[in-house]
Amino acid sequence: MRIFFTIVLITISGYLFAQKTDKRKGSYSAYLYAVEKPIKIKDFTLDSTIQSYEDSNIKIVWQYAGSQIGFELTNKLDKTIKVLWDEAAFISVSNETEKIFHKGIKYLDRENSQSPTAIYKGTTLSDLFSPTSYTSYTSGQYGGWNSRPLIPAVTSRWNGKAAFDESLVGRTLKVVLPIKVDEETLEYMFSFKTIFQEKK
Numbered sequence: 188m189r190i191f192f193t194i195v196l197i198t199i200s201g202y203l204f205a206q207k208t209d210k211r212k213g214s215y216s217a218y219l220y221a222v223e224k225p226i227k228i229k230d231f232t233l234d235s236t237i238q239s240y241e242d243s244n245i246k247i248v249w250q251y252a253g254s255q256i257g258f259e260l261t262n263k264l265d266k267t268i269k270v271l272w273d274e275a276a277f278i279s280v281s282n283e284t285e286k287i288f289h290k291g292i293k294y295l296d297r298e299n300s301q302s303p304t305a306i307y308k309g310t311t312l313s314d315l316f317s318p319t320s321y322t323s324y325t326s327g328q329y330g331g332w333n334s335r336p337l338i339p340a341v342t343s344r345w346n347g348k349a350a351f352d353e354s355l356v357g358r359t360l361k362v363v364l365p366i367k368v369d370e371e372t373l374e375y376m377f378s379f380k381t382i383f384q385e386k387k
Contacts, residue, residue: 210346212385215338216381217251217360225373240377244268244368251379256362257315262306264368269371270312271365272301278361280338280381285318285324294322294332303367332339336383339342356383 192249219238224231238249249259256277262268277285288297297319306312313333323336331360336342336361340349360379365372 207300211351211383211385212263213351213384214347214349215336215340215355215381216343217338217381219249219377221378223376223378225375238337240375245366245375246365246374249379254321254336255315256337257312257313258378259311260306261311262349264310265308266369267305267307269303269305269367270314271303271367274365274372274374275295275316276363276364277309277316277337278363279318280355280358280360284319288290288319288322289316290314294324297322343380351383351385356381 196257207352208243218235219233219240220235222231222233222240224242228242228244231240233240240247241263244262246261246263258265260270272287272289274288286298288301292301299343304312304314317334318337321337322332324330324332338355338358340352340355342349358381360381362377362379363374364376367373
C-alpha cells in the first residue's frame with residue numbers, strides 16, 4: 188500500500204510541475220532604458236518607446252537585431268564628429284566586455300583596427316555592429332560564417348522561435364560608443380534591458 192501511495196504522490200507532483208512549466212515560445216529583444224553621458228552634457232531626452240536618445244550634440248535611434256545592434260546617429264553640431272570604433276565596446280548579459288566590428292568590415296578583418304567614421308554636420312550615419320567573438324566560421328558543406336545572438340537563447344531552426352527562459356529576461360546589455368568632437372572624446376554608454384516577446 189505504501190508503494191502505491193508513493194507512486195500516486197510522484198505522479199501528482201510530476202503533473203503539477205508540468206502545469207507550472209512555462210511553455211511559451213517567441214523571441215528575445217532589448218530596449219534602451221538608460222544612458223551614461225559625458226558629465227558636461229546637462230540637457231537630454233531619452234525615449235524608450237522609440238529607442239532614442241538626444242542631446243545638444245547628437246540624436247541616436249537604436250534597433251536590436253538578434254546578433255547585431257543597428258542605429259541611426261545624427262550629428263547636430265556645425266562641425267564634423269567621428270565614431271571611434273577601436274574604443275567602442277559591447278558589454279554582454281554576463282558583464283563581459285567585447286570588441287565590436289561594424290558594417291563594411293569584412294569578417295576576416297573583424298579583429299583588426301577600424302578607422303573612425305566621420306559624420307558631417309547635419310548628417311546621419313546608419314550603421315550596425317556585432318561583437319567580434321560572436322562571429323565564427325564553420326567548415327563543411329553546410330558551413331559558413333555565423334553570428335550567435337546577443338541574448339544567449341536557443342532558437343529553433345524550424346520556426347525561428349525560442350523557449351521562454353525567465354533567467355534571460357530583465358538582463359542588461361550595454362554599448363560603449365565614444366564620439367570625437369574636435370580633440371575631445373565624449374564617451375556614451377547605452378544600456379538595454381532584455382525582454383521576451385511571445386509568438387503564437
